[in-house]
Amino acid sequence: MTGKSLRAGPDTRGHFGAFGGRYVAETLMPLILELEREYRRAQADPAFKAEFEDLLRHYVGRPSPLYYAERMTEAVRQVAAQTGADGDTGAKIYLKRDELNHTGAHKINNCIGQILLARRMGKTRIIAETGAGQHGVATATVCARFGLPCTIYMGARDMERQQPNVFRMRLLGAEVRGVTAGRATLKDAMNEALRDWVASVSDTYYLIGTSAGPHPYPELVRDFQSVIGTEAKAQLQEAEGRLPDLLVAAIGGGSNAIGLFHPFLDDESVRIIGVEAAGKGLDGADHAASLSGGRPGVLHGNKTYLLQDEDGQITEGHSISAGLDYPGIGPEHSWLHEIGRVEYRSATDQDALDAFQFLCRTEGIIPALEPSHALAVVRKEAAAMSRDDIIIANLCGRGDKDIFTVAEALGVEL
C-alpha cells in the first residue's frame, strides 16, 4: 500500500474524517477521557492482551471456524447457470462462524475486552443497553463470569418481543430495566443507560454494545471485534493461500462488520460490502439504512449518518431483525462510506427471510436474521463472480432467537 493506511484512525480527537468525536454532556467528559487513558495503558500491557486472548480461547471458544459452504456455493452456481450466465460463474463462499461463539453471536468478543477494561478501572458496576437482547445477554454473561452486578436497559417494546432473552439475562443475574421513555426501543434504552451513567459516574462502567458512541468506544469495540477479520485472514491463507476477493457483513451499529473489515482495509484487491437493513424498502420510512436513507448528524456521543427528519429529530428504524433496528451507524462506517473504500448496500426483510431459509436448507445452519441480510447480498454477488473468486461472509449470530419472528413472517403458528 502506497498511501496512508486506512487502519490508522481515529485521530487523537476520536475523529474518522468528519465523523466520530465526543459529543457528550460535560458530566461524562472526564469519564470518557479517563477511559481513553486506561485503554491506551491496556493496549501497551502484554498481560491485558494475554488475558483477553486466553478468555477468547477457553471461554468464548475462539478461533471460530472459517467454513467453506460447499452446498451453498453449488446451489448459487446452479441458479446462476439456469438464469443464463455463461456457466462459469459462482464464487466460492466461506462463512466466518462467529455464531458458534459462547452466547451465539460476535457480541461476546467486545464484552470480554470491555469487562477487562472495567476491572482495570476499578469499576464495580456494569450497565449496558440492548435491543434484541443479544448484547444484553453477552454483557450479563461476562458480568456473571467476573462477579460484577449489572443493569441492562431494554425498551419495553423490545422486552415484549424478546422474552427468551429477557429471561436469559435474569438467569445470569442481571437486572433488566424496561424503558418506556420515547418509543421504548434500542435508542431509548441507550438514552436511559446514558442517564444512569451520568448519575453513577464514580462506580459504574458503561459497556456499549456496538462500534458507536463517544470516542474511544468506536475504536475499542472495533479493536476487540477485529479478532474476526484477523482470524479469517489467517484461516483463508491456510485454506487457499491467498486473500479473499470480497467480504460481506451485515450492519446495524456495525461492530461485526468493522471487526471483519478492518484487518483487510489496506488490502486493495479485497472488495468490501456492508449490508444495511432495508426493512420494507428504502422508498418508505420503514427501514434502518442510515447510510442509504439518512444524513450526517449527532446522536449518542458521535457524529455519523442518522435516520432523522428535516428538523433534525431522530426517526425510528425498522427491520425484521431487531439487531439492525438502530437509527445510527458506527462513525468509522460513515467515513469508509464517504471515502468509498466500503460499498454499502441494503437487503429487505424479504431478502433476509429468503436467505435465512436458503442457508438452513443448503448448509444445515440456522443463521440469525442479521447475517441473513449479508447472505442475501452474497447470493447475488457470488452468482456474478468467477468460480475462482472467493467470498467471506460474516455469520455473526445464530438464529435460535429469531425462530418466532421467522415463523410469524412465514405465517406459521408455533
Added chain:
Amino acid sequence: MSARLEAAFGKNRAALVTFVTAGDPSAEATLEVLDALVAGGADVIELGMPFTDPMADGPSIQAGSLRALKAGMTLKGTLEIARRFRAKHDGVPLILMGYLNPVLSYGLSFAEDAVAAGVDGCIIVDLPPEEDQELGPSFRDAGLHFIRLATPTTDAARLPAVLSGASGFLYYVSVAGVTGTRAAEAPDIGEAVAAIKRESNLPVAVGFGIRTPQQAADVARVADGVVVGSAIVDLVGQHGHGAPETVRAYVQSLASAIEAAA
C-alpha cells in the same frame, strides 16, 4: 456580556433563571407561560429546544419535549416564539437550551437567526469544549453567548477548558445526574461556585434538582443565579393551557424567597 444579561446578574441578589420547553403544549401556550415567568419575577428565561432524544434530561423535561414535538414544534418554530417574546419583553435575557442535532440540521445560519430573533445565548448540552468547532466560531461571530456547563466531575485541571470560549454566564450543574431528580447540598454548591469564581469573572448560575422556595433561597446565598426547570415543566404538563397562572404564582414564590435571602 450583553446588556440584558449584565442587568439580570447585576442585582443585589441572585438572578432567578427559569426554564420552559418551546411548544409545550403549543406555541401560543408557551408564549403565555413566558409572560407568566416574567410576571412572576424571572430574571432570565431559558427556552428549551425540544429533541427526540434528550439524554441528559430526567422524566419531566423528556415528557415536555415529547409533548412539544407531538404538537409539531420545530427549531424554526422555537425561534419564532423567541422573536414574539422579544417583541413584548425587551429587557429579559432569553437563552435557548437543547441538543446539538436539531441545531446542526438547521444549519450555520442558526446563530445569526437566533440573534436576529432576540436570543442572547445558547446552551448545547452535548457539545463539550472538545467539539467547540461545531458551533463556537459561528456563535462568537454572531455575538451569541455560548453558555457552558460545569459539573461536579469537572476538576480543576479541566475547568480552564470549559471556561475558554464560554461567555454570558456559567451554568453549574450541581449534581452528577439528569435534570429534575435530586438536589445537591448548599455547602457543596458554595464550594464549587467559589472554585469556579477563582478562575472566571462570569456569573455562575446553579441548577438541577431545585424545586422549592427554600432550596432556591439556599442556593441564592452561594451563587449568582438559581435555575429552576423541571418543576415548571411539570406544572405545564399538569395544567396544560391553564398553566400560566399556576406558573406565575410558583415563580413568584421562588422570586420572593430569593429576594428574602439577599
